[in-house]
Amino acid sequence: xxxxxxxxxxxxxxxxxxxxxxxxxxxxxxxxxxxxxxxxxxxxxxxxxxxxxxxxxxxxxxxxxxxxxxxxxxxxxxxxxxxxxxxxxxxxxxxxxxxxxxxxxxxxxxxxxxxxxxxxxxxxxxxxxxxxxxxxxxxxxxxxxxxxxxxxxxxxxxxxxxxxxxxxxxxxxxxxxxxxxxxxxxxxxxxxxxxxxxxxxxxxxxxxxxxxxxxxxxxxxxxxxxxxxxxxxxxxxxxxxxxxxxxxxxxxxxxxxxxxxxxxxxxxxxxxxxxxxxxxxxxxxxxxxxxxxxxxxxxxxxxxxxxxxxxxxxxxxxxxxxxxxxxxxxxxxxxxxxxxxxxxxxxxxxxxxxxxxxxxxxxxxxxxxxxxxxxxxxxxxxxxxxxxxxxxxxxxxxxxxxxxxxxxxxxxxxxxxxxxxxxxxxxxxxxxxxxxxxxxxxxxxxxxxxxxxxxxxxxxxxxxxxxxxxxxxx
Amino acid sequence: xxxxxxxxxxxxxxxxxxxxxxxxxxxxxxxxxxxxxxxxxxxxxxxxxxxxxxxxxxxxxxxxxxxxxxxxxxxxxxxxxxxxxxxxxxxxxxxxxxxxxxxxxxxxxxxxxxxxxxxxxxxxxxxxxxxxxxxxxxxxxxxxxxxxxxxxxxxxxxxxxxxxxxxxxxxxxxxxxxxxxxxxxxxxxxxxxxxxxxxxxxxxxxxxxxxxxxxxxxxxxxxxxxxxxxxxxxxxxxxxxxxxxxxxxxxxxxxxxxxxxxxxxxxxxxxxxxxxxxxxxxxxxxxxxxxxxxxxxxxxxxxxxxxxxxxxxxxxxxxxxxxxxxxxxxxxxxxxxxxxxxxxxxxxxxxxxxxxxxxxxxxxxxxxxxxxxxxxxxxxxxxxxxxxxxxxx
Numbered sequence: 098x099x100x101x102x103x104x105x106x107x108x109x110x111x112x113x114x115x116x117x118x119x120x121x122x123x124x125x126x127x128x129x130x131x132x133x134x135x136x137x138x139x140x141x142x143x144x145x146x147x148x149x150x151x152x153x154x155x156x157x158x159x160x161x162x163x164x165x166x167x168x169x170x171x172x173x174x175x176x177x178x179x180x181x182x183x184x185x186x187x188x189x190x191x192x193x194x195x196x197x198x199x200x201x202x203x204x205x206x207x208x209x210x211x212x213x214x215x216x217x218x219x220x221x222x223x224x225x226x227x228x229x230x231x232x233x234x235x236x237x238x239x240x241x242x243x244x245x246x247x248x249x250x251x252x253x254x255x256x257x258x259x260x261x262x263x264x265x266x267x268x269x270x271x272x273x274x275x276x277x278x279x280x281x282x283x284x285x286x287x288x289x290x291x292x293x294x295x296x297x298x299x300x301x302x303x304x305x306x307x308x309x310x311x312x313x314x315x316x317x318x319x320x321x322x323x324x325x326x327x328x329x330x331x332x333x334x335x336x337x338x339x340x341x342x343x344x345x346x347x348x349x350x351x352x353x354x355x356x357x358x359x360x361x362x363x364x365x366x367x368x369x370x371x372x373x374x375x376x377x378x379x380x381x382x383x384x385x386x387x388x389x390x391x392x393x394x395x396x397x398x399x400x401x402x403x404x405x406x407x408x409x410x411x412x413x414x415x416x417x418x419x420x421x422x423x424x425x426x427x428x429x430x431x432x433x434x435x436x437x438x439x440x441x442x443x444x445x446x447x448x449x450x451x452x453x454x455x456x457x458x459x460x461x462x463x464x465x466x467x468x469x470x471x472x473x474x475x476x477x478x479x480x481x482x483x484x485x486x487x488x489x490x491x492x493x494x495x496x497x498x499x500x501x502x503x504x505x506x507x508x509x510x511x512x513x514x515x516x517x518x519x520x521x522x523x524x525x526x527x528x529x530x531x532x533x534x535x536x537x538x539x540x541x542x543x544x545x546x547x548x549x550x551x552x553x554x555x556x557x558x559x560x561x562x563x564x565x566x567x568x569x570x571x
Numbered sequence: 572x573x574x575x576x577x578x579x580x581x582x583x584x585x586x587x588x589x590x591x592x593x594x595x596x597x598x599x600x601x602x603x604x605x606x607x608x609x610x611x612x613x614x615x616x617x618x619x620x621x622x623x624x625x626x627x628x629x630x631x632x633x634x635x636x637x638x639x640x641x642x643x644x645x646x647x648x649x650x651x652x653x654x655x656x657x658x659x660x661x662x663x664x665x666x667x668x669x670x671x672x673x674x675x676x677x678x679x680x681x682x683x684x685x686x687x688x689x690x691x692x693x694x695x696x697x698x699x700x701x702x703x704x705x706x707x708x709x710x711x712x713x714x715x716x717x718x719x720x721x722x723x724x725x726x727x728x729x730x731x732x733x734x735x736x737x738x739x740x741x742x743x744x745x746x747x748x749x750x751x752x753x754x755x756x757x758x759x760x761x762x763x764x765x766x767x768x769x770x771x772x773x774x775x776x777x778x779x780x781x782x783x784x785x786x787x788x789x790x791x792x793x794x795x796x797x798x799x800x801x802x803x804x805x806x807x808x809x810x811x812x813x814x815x816x817x818x819x820x821x822x823x824x825x826x827x828x829x830x831x832x833x834x835x836x837x838x839x840x841x842x843x844x845x846x847x848x849x850x851x852x853x854x855x856x857x858x859x860x861x862x863x864x865x866x867x868x869x870x871x872x873x874x875x876x877x878x879x880x881x882x883x884x885x886x887x888x889x890x891x892x893x894x895x896x897x898x899x900x901x902x903x904x905x906x907x908x909x910x911x912x913x914x915x916x917x918x919x920x921x922x923x924x925x926x927x928x929x930x931x932x933x934x935x936x937x938x939x940x941x942x943x944x945x946x947x948x949x950x951x952x953x954x955x956x957x958x959x960x961x962x963x964x
Contacts, residue, residue, distance in 0.1 A: 126576065129578040130580070130581070133583055143588075150588065151592065152599050154592045156596045156633075158589040159596065250635060390661045391661065398650075457650060458650055458654070459650055464643045471649075471661060479648065486648065492638065517645050519638060520640060521641075527637055
């Protein structure tokens with residue numbers, strides 16, 4: 098980029114920063130970095146710069162690159178949730194495009210800083226992932242690239258199965274309780290101090306393991322898998338920790354993109370743009386916000402909802418004034434409150450109204466024969482289905498039911514069926530990977546077409562059977 | 572005080588993490604292709620291509636599996652332009668939703684996701700994978716070599732050459748020696764005279780002459796499947812021979828009740844009707860071999876594909892005699908019988924061949940498309956007389 102343009106952009110970013118501040122946005126300091134497109138695809142493919150190597154990242158890189166090369170899609174911006182935040186701009190974007198992106202980024206960073214669900218995010222994740230990558234390289238050196246890759250293949254296939262709310266976890270049951278039950282600590286000499294007293298019978302402890310169904314499959318394997326070596330457990334922990342970093346972003350995708358789109362539009366209107374620039378902005382803005390037949394475009398839907406909230410709290414209806422005591426003119430304050438306390442699920446549940454579903458023309462579709470057909474337009478059904486698809490990030494909810502199944506340390510998993518069946522082919526293959534990590538037979542209980550079914554993988558030399566539906570009704 | 576913003580631009584040209592993992596992904600694609608060569612080699616799109624073409628081969632094993640919902644039986648949410656209604660068709664399989672990555676960038680939402688990975692590979696690359704461990708069986712040096720295979724080896728050192736071929740070790744040694752002569756110890760003061768370059772030489776390895784006599788049954792009893800299999804087998808055979816040995820000669824013979832020598836194009840495209848007299852082809856093969864390719868100078872490999880529907884016992888007996896005659900002067904004789912779906916017991920022809928105890932006779936039965944690859948491997952495994960003798964003992 099020519100020095101003059103760089104100066105222009107730098108000025109622009111400073112102006113945008115000031116406007117954002119005046120409007121109440123409160124981001125971390127942001128460092129912008131201009132990068133060529135190849136670097137942009139790479140960061141997009143890895144999720145974060147400097148993450149560990151794996152061929153799936155290479156595939157993502159190739160896909161993104163191909164889409165860009167064919168002009169199908171383009172990554173405008175990439176922002177990293179750290180403090181200070183890092184944002185990457187495309188070198189060959191026009192100055193105006195990068196100004197829009199900068200405004201968009203500032204709103205993202207504001208969201209990262211202020212939304213409740215990001216409260217516990219590791220804000221030095223860039224350092225963490227590069228340390229992790231370094232450790233992984235060390236393991237490759239010590240145990241061979243193939244061993245690490247084989248392990249990562251298995252781990253990445255279950256990386257979604259962690260606990261989204263680690264802070265709600267129960268503390269592990271206390272190991273040693275006072276034998277007398279009076280809360281006094283146990284000492285080595287208890288038996289001597291209480292000679293002659295009859296020792297109470299030891300309480301029969303539940304032999305269940307884990308005591309409660311365990312959602313965090315990754316952690317369970319890292320802690321309890323019988324045969325893993327320390328470095329293999331470490332890799333499990335690494336992938337799990339990185340996944341935890343991405344969780345809040347997955348939980349707030351619609352809100353976060355909606356918030357950023359709302360603000361880039363608002364801020365750009367404050368800038369003194371020429372007519373040509375304004376047309377360029379409008380073209381870019383509508384490109385980002387174009388609706389998608391097969392998905393819910395988070396940029397568009399999120400922004401519409403924020404606009405709607407602001408309007409409704411600025412100009413409440415007569416009824417809302419009376420019943421809910423809304424004063425009017427509270428729109429801005431309200432959207433700032435929403436950006437602080439909601440996530441996508443609560444956001445849609447509370448603010449996706451009938452009028453919005455109709456205006457956005459949202460629908461449900463499904464596969465009938467070989468055609469994808471629209472099957473539902475009722476706003477409540479549409480809203481509830483979108484909400485349901487957010488449960489557990491759209492992933493099947495799977496818990497460890499028994500880590501000592503059949504008293505042979507076999508692993509018994511249970512899919513908490515909520516209406517949608519599993520892809521059995523994939524489930525079988527995934528079980529093989531879990532078997533690789535657990536080194537004992539693994540089972541998965543699920544429901545297929547209304548019937549309880551158990552899929553099993555007992556290893557290559559065991560009974561390597563995925564039990565056909567119906568064979569093991571219990 | 573307000574926190575700050577900053578902007579910078581650095582040189583990223585040495586950053587290559589993405590391409591490195593991409594290369595590893597491509598290796599996995601190759602491995603996956605190799606694992607499913609059996610299914611891939613008999614694909615129609617490949618054997619009808621001209622070789623330069625890029626073909627797409629589906630590989631399923633490359634997707635990292637995970638627990639997921641059966642998307643074909645699930646409702647999904649989408650968005651219309653304001654006029655959508657129940658019953659509207661919005662798309663057709665194959666298609667579906669895009670896998671969601673954790674990145675924060677914008678990705679096109681309408682690009683269909685695929686369950687299998689479609690690898691792109693040229694037929695030549697595919698052939699290279701396929702032929703890695705194939706060779707001509709029972710190859711014996713005979714007569715004057717006109718078959719040669721070329722080899723490039725870096726085993727020369729010269730004083731001039733491209734810098735990329737600089738032999739650093741020798742260059743440093745020359746420099747040290749020169750310095751030593753001048754009474755100085757150590758490395759330094761490099762002169763052009765010190766430079767040594769690795770250079771290559773073309774080694775022409777002389778090999779024996781080989782002729783392949785390809786025979787194909789074009790009679791009416793050969794159905795579409797039989798034609799297809801023959802075609803795909805010969806496609807790879809011809810490709811293989813032309814890749815590995817620059818001057819292998821191939822004679823094409825088609826037959827029904829009569830046999831005739833044809834050119835390559837006719838061989839692959841001809842479809843006729845009529846009865847079958849296999850002996851006619853063997854007789855012609857024997858005649859051509861005796862006439863043009865004397866056994867003292869040529870390794871001969873007759874190959875024949877048929878459905879085994881031969882015309883009567885008499886002809887089968889004649890075939891047997893001719894095969895024995897051919898075997899006497901050939902290195903190996905290949906017979907491939909094609910039976911779709913393995914519908915019958917071996918044909919009378921195959922049964923007759925059952926009497927042949929000669930290990931140079933290689934008979935295979937092909938019942939499915941996937942059998943083409945194992946058949947190729949069986950025909951073109953490099954065997955030699957010594958190995959055979961060891962087995963016999």
